[in-house]
Amino acid sequence: MSTTKKNLLLLYDHPKESILSTRGPENVQFDVPNSYLNDEYKNISVQIANKFGEDASEKVTVNEISLPPFGEILSFPRDENFSLFIPRHRRLAGKLIDIFLGMRDVDELLSVAVFAREHVNPLLFNYAFSVALLHRPDTQDLDVPSVIQSFPDKYVDSKVFGRAREIATTIPETSRVPIEVPKDYTASDLEIEHRLAYFREDIGVNLHHWHWHLVYPIEGPLQIVDKNRRGELFYYMHQQIIARYNFERFCNQMKRVERFLDFDEPIKEAYFPKLDSLVASRNWPARVANQRLQNLRREVDQIYLDIDEMKRWRDRIFDAIHSGVVKGENRNDIILTENEGIDILGNLLESTILSVNRAYYGDLHNMGHTIVSYIHDPDARHLESFGVIGDSTTSMRDPWFYCWHAYMDDIFQNFKSTLPRYTVEQLDYPGITVESVQVETEGSPDNVFETFWQQSDVDLSRGMDFQPRGAILVRFTHLQHTNFSYKITVNNQTTENREGTCRIFLAPKYDERGNPWLFRDQKTMFIELDKFKVTLWKGSNTIFRRSIESSVTIPFEKTFRNVDAGRPAGGNALDQFNFCGCGWPQHMLLPKGSISPFECQLFVMISDYAGDKIEQSIEGQCNDAGSYCGIKDKLYPDRRSMGYPFDRQPRNGVDTLQQFLTPNMRVQDVSIRFSNRTEPPKARN
Numbered sequence: 311m312s313t314t315k316k317n318l319l320l321l322y323d324h325p326k327e328s329i330l331s332t333r334g335p336e337n338v339q340f341d342v343p344n345s346y347l348n349d350e351y352k353n354i355s356v357q358i359a360n361k362f363g364e365d366a367s368e369k370v371t372v373n374e375i376s377l378p379p380f381g382e383i384l385s386f387p388r389d390e391n392f393s394l395f396i397p398r399h400r401r402l403a404g405k406l407i408d409i410f411l412g413m414r415d416v417d418e419l420l421s422v423a424v425f426a427r428e429h430v431n432p433l434l435f436n437y438a439f440s441v442a443l444l445h446r447p448d449t450q451d452l453d454v455p456s457v458i459q460s461f462p463d464k465y466v467d468s469k470v471f472g473r474a475r476e477i478a479t480t481i482p483e484t485s486r487v488p489i490e491v492p493k494d495y496t497a498s499d500l501e502i503e504h505r506l507a508y509f510r511e512d513i514g515v516n517l518h519h520w521h522w523h524l525v526y527p528i529e530g531p532l533q534i535v536d537k538n539r540r541g542e543l544f545y546y547m548h549q550q551i552i553a554r555y556n557f558e559r560f561c562n563q564m565k566r567v568e569r570f571l572d573f574d575e576p577i578k579e580a581y582f583p584k585l586d587s588l589v590a591s592r593n594w595p596a597r598v599a600n601q602r603l604q605n606l607r608r609e610v611d612q613i614y615l616d617i618d619e620m621k622r623w624r625d626r627i628f629d630a631i632h633s634g635v636v637k638g639e640n641r642n643d644i645i646l647t648e649n650e651g652i653d654i655l656g657n658l659l660e661s662t663i664l665s666v667n668r669a670y671y672g673d674l675h676n677m678g679h680t681i682v683s684y685i686h687d688p689d690a691r692h693l694e695s696f697g698v699i700g701d702s703t704t705s706m707r708d709p710w711f712y713c714w715h716a717y718m719d720d721i722f723q724n725f726k727s728t729l730p731r732y733t734v735e736q737l738d739y740p741g742i743t744v745e746s747v748q749v750e751t752e753g754s755p756d757n758v759f760e761t762f763w764q765q766s767d768v769d770l771s772r773g774m775d776f777q778p779r780g781a782i783l784v785r786f787t788h789l790q791h792t793n794f795s796y797k798i799t800v801n802n803q804t805t806e807n808r809e810g811t812c813r814i815f816l817a818p819k820y821d822e823r824g825n826p827w828l829f830r831d832q833k834t835m836f837i838e839l840d841k842f843k844v845t846l847w848k849g850s851n852t853i854f855r856r857s858i859e860s861s862v863t864i865p866f867e868k869t870f871r872n873v874d875a876g877r878p879a880g881g882n883a884l885d886q887f888n889f890c891g892c893g894w895p896q897h898m899l900l901p902k903g904s905i906s907p908f909e910c911q912l913f914v915m916i917s918d919y920a921g922d923k924i925e926q927s928i929e930g931q932c933n934d935a936g937s938y939c940g941i942k943d944k945l946y947p948d949r950r951s952m953g954y955p956f957d958r959q960p961r962n963g964v965d966t967l968q969q970f971l972t973p974n975m976r977v978q979d980v981s982i983r984f985s986n987r988t989e990p991p992k993a994r995n
Contacts, residue, residue, distance in 0.1 A: 339370070378409050395702070462784070518938075567713060
């Protein structure tokens with residue numbers, strides 16, 4: 311990799327400091343054209359450069375080029391928060407992404423990025439620059455740092471930063487110990503929703519949501535937005551989040567989340583995030599219980615939105631679902647077909663640039679986030695910024711995220727209920743029988759998953775501006791599980807070897823009342839644990855699969871993405887490392903369970919690979935978390951509808967899971983046993 315390309319990553323360090331300061335562990339200094347600097351630094355740039363240059367190990371010359379017009383991008387204040395849910399913000403992001411993608415080579419990109427870093431809002435710059443690096447052919451082998459490295463304030467208790475500054479100033483780096491973040495710091499047990507704080511506030515879960523939106527931006531050049539089945543993936547990824555959240559609620563003796571239903575009713579969920587915004591130099595605002603939505607009149611954000619408009623968008627979407635037709639921009643009819651309809655609806659509901667008619671169907675999903683994020687100051691009279699629900703990097707912390715996305719999923723499920731039911735022929739794989747399923751967890755009885763608390767350390771020093779350098783470790787506590795494996799016995803009774811797709815899902819065995827499920831309700835509770843291709847020889851086959859191989863998750867190292875450690879040496883492993891940052895965190899693969907083992911049902915299906923396969927080569931491609939993130943620059947790696955076979959209403963006569971089964975499926979009773987112990991951080995190389 312060229313040195314110039316590596317230098318691009320240094321622009322993520324210390325986002326509010328001038329580019330004239332040294333950056334990176336090797337203290338690299340940029341020699342920047344004076345015309346690229348902010349006015350306050352132009353007259354003193356030599357003095358500042360000399361001051362920092364004493365410690366610099368290397369100087370990098372930034373070429374002065376003819377800069378493209380930045381226009382209104384520069385009018386966005388550098389001390390404001392940035393949100394993909396706000397139309398003006400994402401429009402500016404799309405323009406900046408376009409500028410970065412338009413640079414002819416890496417040297418030009420470095421020049422324009424250095425200028426942008428000095429003049430553009432740091433949050434806007436970080437997002438647009440990350441999207442561009444991820445999608446440019448000449449920078450795809452770079453490791454985009456996790457956003458927690460640049461903006462730790464989005465994820466860590468605000469009390470940490472005072473202690474961090476004290477440590478950085480007074481304690482030598484070799485003597486520093488990690489700052490421990492309390493497991494419970496946003497509420498007490500008087501707040502019932504706080505039982506789920508370990509899930510909502512998990513750093514890895516929130517980083518997954520951030521990275522997914524890097525891979526799948528709402529706006530920008532068409533070639534990076536128009537990815538295969540993008541709208542359907544928006545539906546499925548969020549459907550799985552809601553299924554998982556409800557699973558966690560059951561584990562904590564709580565009922566399913568109440569979906570948002572009425573724009574005129576108060577929002578009973580409160581949230582006090584206990585976060586500082588280091589860029590905006592203000593606390594993230596809280597939301598008290600039982601606040602009501604109001605029309606937005608935010609001139610500073612160019613948002614003028616009536617609640618009645620939200621209702622009209624909702625009604626038009628439901629009308630399209632039940633008529634089976636959406637209206638295009640030219641008032642032409644677009645059929646919501648059995649296979650493509652969900653993709654059309656997903657892009658319409660999220661209001662990406664792929665929406666068939668943004669003007670008519672509106673911006674329901676994004677403006678739902680926005681209107682609640684400003685519920686405390688809808689007309690900006692108090693000059694308040696948005697709450698955490700208004701930022702894709704933090705929105706999953708807020709309990710209302712799940713009420714809103716349960717509502718979004720209800721809209722999608724309305725569409726799914728209009729589709730033809732799967733017949734036995736569409737589900738069965740003739741001649742293939744799943745005879746037994748077993749979960750093996752080290753040190754535990756068969757068919758018992760084990761969960762516990764785990765501590766881990768993350769270095770936040772790159773996001774800590776204007777202070778002595780050196781590692782600042784923060785220790786947080788998160789859910790973890792003991793590694794396990796599946797042992798699946800399959801009988802191929804045909805006369806030839808066969809290929810299939812093994813699909814593994816998990817759901818609670820009983821509903822919140824402790825009653826057996828009706829299948830039409832249980833089907834939306836299944837969370838996908840894995841999906842992989844298998845070869846079935848004639849006769850009996852035993853399939854072994856380890857939990858760390860899941861098609862849903864990525865390992866801890868990829869979730870937190872320290873660009874100075876854990877980086878592949880080269881070749882194919884390095885080529886796709888960046889895209890592999892998208893995925894559900896491995897430590898959250900399993901729900902928490904309970905001390906008295908929580909009863910679940912593990913579902914295994916072998917589907918006919920002839921109906922699953924996509925004709926494409928994925929050699930050398932990142933497909934660690936293909937179920938949620940797809941495969942870079944490729945078609946989604948499964949021809950079936952996402953969530954198959956649980957994505958449609960059951961055929962006539964099917965009221966229970968057992969009645970749904972065909973011979974190529976099997977259900978095994980399992981349990982999740984939670985041990986309320988805390989393991990120390992794992993030793994890492």
